[in-house]
Amino acid sequence: MKVSEIKDILEAEVICGENALDRDVYTACGSDMMSDVLAYVKEQAVLLSGLMNPQVVRTAEMMDMQCIVFVRGKKPDESIIELAKERDIVLLSTKYPMFASCGMLYEKGLRGGAIK
Amino acid sequence: MSLFELHYEVPGDDFTRAGEASGDVKAHLKKLGFDPATIRNVVIALYEAEINMVIHAGGGTIDVSVDPECIKMELIDHGPGIADISLAMQEGYSTAPDNVRALGFGAGMGLPNIKKYTDEMIIESEVGVGTVIKLRVDVKE
Structure with a gap:
């Protein structure tokens, strides 16, 4: 699934990474616990989270994740956006809560990854 | 003598900066041409350990030695x-503590995650003195 499709499905706003929306993502992970995210192996995944601090971006960076979707209409602050730009990670923000966001993407064919 | 060595001082008072060392190691390993799976194993283990160091120990030092x-x-x-x-x-x-959980860590997954992603993990710890963690990740390709 393209990042642009995720944006459309979740009616999301692009916070940064407008020029990278044609990237492919193959799996998704939804969590506010970063250690849980780090316990999963995923290639080219998208991270959905309601957590709002720079460690969300760092976690995505360590996992080679392409895109982070902030749920429940949350908007990251400048320090988070700057870090994401530096690390070349797309940030989206959707008004939908976590459960609904995951369900909408799952319904369109996106799946979770394997456990390490 | 290793191919490449890196040293970091990790500050213990700024959670927002935790992970800077791991991010830097990732950039170096990428530049040196290591495969993505090996890099991921190294940086995920190191990131968890770096976070632990900031959360529990008030910072510390990280030394990384890189061999083929x-x-x-x-x-x-x-x-x-x-x-x-x-x-x-x-x-x-x-x-x-709860304030760490609010930041997305402290779920009790740190050390188990580190073990999963490494080929060797040695912990030496003394109460009131400190902790030394030695990790080794073998290059997969």
Whole structure:
């Protein structure tokens, strides 16, 4: 699934990474616990989270994740956006809560990854 | 003598900066041409350990030595030490305070995650003195 499709499905706003929306993502992970995210192996995944601090971006960076979707209409602050730009990670923000966001993407064919 | 060595001083008072060292190691390993799976194993283990160092121990030092066959990491802190290492290794066991959980960590997954992603993990810890963690990740390709 393209990042642009995720944006459309979740009616999301692009916070940064407008020029990278044609990237492919193959799996998704939804969590506010970063250690849980780090316990999963995923290639080219998208991270959905309601957590709002720079460690969300760092976690995505360590996992080679392409895109982070902030749920429940949350908007990251400048320090988070700057870090994401530096690390070349797309940030989206959707008004939908976590459960609904995951369900909408799952319904369109996106799946979770394997456990390490 | 290793191919490449890196040293970091990790500040213990700024959670927002935790992970800077791991991010820098990732950039170096990428530049050196290591395969993505090896890099991921190294940086995920190191990131968890770096976070632990900031959460529990007030910072410390990280030394990384890079060889063509393996990457070795040594993390030294002078924090409170780990009273019961086997208990700390259990998934879900955590002594992290609530404010750390609010930041997305402290779920008791740190040490189990580090073990999963490394080929060797040695923990030496003394209560009241500090902790030394030695990690080795073998290059997969």
